Structures are given as C-alpha cells and as structure tokens.
Amino acid sequence: MGTARVIVTDIGSVLFDFDPGHRLDLLAERTGHRRGRLDRDLFASGFETRCEAGEFTAEEIRAEVAERIGFDGGLEELSELWTSAFTLNHDVLERLVATGLPLAIFSNNGPLFADFFDVRYPEAARWFRHRYFACRLKSRKPDDAAFAAVERDLKAALDADPGDLLFIDDNRENTAKGAARGWQVHTYANPDALEAAIAAGT
Incomplete structure (x- = not known):
C-alpha cells in the first residue's frame, strides 16, 4: 500500500x-x-x-x-x-480525524441525508469538505461513473491521483471497484482494523 x-x-x-x-x-x-x-x-x-x-x-x-x-x-x-437509521460512530470519526488528512464522503445516500447533513450531523459534517453523494453524482457505487466523478473532483481540488486515495467501505463490491481503478482500499469491519489499515496507508 x-x-x-x-x-x-x-x-x-x-x-x-x-x-x-x-x-x-x-x-x-x-x-x-x-x-x-x-x-x-x-x-x-x-x-x-x-x-x-x-x-x-x-x-x-x-x-x-x-x-x-x-x-x-x-x-x-x-x-x-x-x-x-444512522447513528454517528464517534470512534471511527475520531480515528479518521486523527490522521490530519483531508476527508471525503462517498455515499449512496439520497437527498434526505445529503441535503440535511450539516444540520443533522454537524459534529461529523465539519470535517468533510469534500462530499460525493450518489444523488448529486447521478450515479451509485459501484458504477464506474461515480468513481470517475470523485476522481475528477479530488484531482481538481487537491491534485490527488487515484493512488493517493484510501477508500473505506463495508461493501466488497465497492472496494473491489476502487482497487480496480487504482485506489487504495479497506473493506471496513471494525475500528481497530480500520486504524491498522490507515497506519499501513499513511
């Protein structure tokens, strides 16, 4: 990695x-x-x-x-x-924030989550300036179009290439697609395994 x-x-x-x-x-x-x-x-x-x-x-x-x-x-x-249906996992958030790296969301959620993210979950929203919701991309994971849109925007915003991205998702089909496009990936299971993956990737 x-x-x-x-x-x-x-x-x-x-x-x-x-x-x-x-x-x-x-x-x-x-x-x-x-x-x-x-x-x-x-x-x-x-x-x-x-x-x-x-x-x-x-x-x-x-x-x-x-x-x-x-x-x-x-x-x-x-x-x-x-x-x-969603409850913020403070343990995961703290481990992500502790990296000091730019944080991005890449989610299949629709407008009822995306449009209310800042109001409903300000504790998390403040850390995620880069947000990629399927409803705004007009494409859902694991479609290539969704991944390509994220790549384009992060390249423009942060000059980040696919290999610079560490993608965390619980769905193996999604992480497999990320890996196929050259992203670093981690299929989420628990916070400790996540921290080990972050350490390996950073």
Missing part, C-alpha cells in the same frame, strides 16, 4: 452505524402502517435506490412518500425519520 493523501469514506456501516429496522419502527409509529408495508413500498420496491440515484429532489421525495404511504408531515420531519 502506498502513501495515502486523502481518505474517502462510506457513510452507512462505516462512519455511521446503520439500523434500518429502527427507521421502520419510527415510520410505523408515525404513519400507523405495518413495517412490512413500509419496507415494501419505500425500500424493497426500488424507490429508495431511485432516490439515491438522484431521480428526485428532496421535496419530490416527500411528495412521493405522501402518495405511497399517506405521510402528511413536512420535509424536515421526513428527513429526520429517514436518517434515523
């Missing part, structure tokens, strides 16, 4: 713990619908994937959710419910 100049991290199950069941519980409590219906209509149906891919703005998502499940709340409430 070479010397990393930029750390690029995933959000769900890396920088944030991810509990979709908790989100379904809150949505069920708010709407009165069963978890199974909510999961089917909002997530298993492919709707969430379309949101991630940038097919809808945040307000269009709110309107679509209202149509699908009768949600009558505002956009801020919907974002809070949607992002309730």
Whole structure:
C-alpha cells in the first residue's frame, strides 16, 4: 500500500452505524402502517435506490412518500425519520480525524441525508469538505461513473491521483471497484482494523 493523501469514506456501516429496522419502527409509529408495508413500498420496491440515484429532489421525495404511504408531515420531519437509521460512530470519526488528512464522503445516500447533513450531523459534517453523494453524482457505487466523478473532483481540488486515495467501505463490491481503478482500499469491519489499515496507508 502506498502513501495515502486523502481518505474517502462510506457513510452507512462505516462512519455511521446503520439500523434500518429502527427507521421502520419510527415510520410505523408515525404513519400507523405495518413495517412490512413500509419496507415494501419505500425500500424493497426500488424507490429508495431511485432516490439515491438522484431521480428526485428532496421535496419530490416527500411528495412521493405522501402518495405511497399517506405521510402528511413536512420535509424536515421526513428527513429526520429517514436518517434515523444512522447513528454517528464517534470512534471511527475520531480515528479518521486523527490522521490530519483531508476527508471525503462517498455515499449512496439520497437527498434526505445529503441535503440535511450539516444540520443533522454537524459534529461529523465539519470535517468533510469534500462530499460525493450518489444523488448529486447521478450515479451509485459501484458504477464506474461515480468513481470517475470523485476522481475528477479530488484531482481538481487537491491534485490527488487515484493512488493517493484510501477508500473505506463495508461493501466488497465497492472496494473491489476502487482497487480496480487504482485506489487504495479497506473493506471496513471494525475500528481497530480500520486504524491498522490507515497506519499501513499513511
């Protein structure tokens, strides 16, 4: 592994713990619908994937959710419910910040997370000036187009080449794609293994 100049991290199950069941519980409590219906209509149906891919703005998502499940709340409430699946992993954040390297987010999250990141999670957001959300890239990991867009922007912003990037993701398909493009990669399992990978790469 070479010397990393930029750390690029995933959000769900890396920088944030991810509990979709908790989100379904809150949505069920708010709407009165069963978890199974909510999961089917909002997530298993492919709707969430379309949101991630940038097919809808945040307000269009709110309107679509209202149509699908009768949600009558505002956009801020919907974002809070949607992002309730995510809890910041302070241990991971501290280890990333301690490197002193520029930090970037590369996530398949949609507008309900991306548009509210600064407001909902200021403790993490302040460290990530470079943000690459699928909904803004109009492409999801592991698509080459998403990786290429990140490469172009980090080259322009930091003069960083693919080999300068240490990419952390819990999905092996995503890290395999990064490795194939010349990125340094680590498939996340736990904070201690992450710290060892950072030490090896920096």
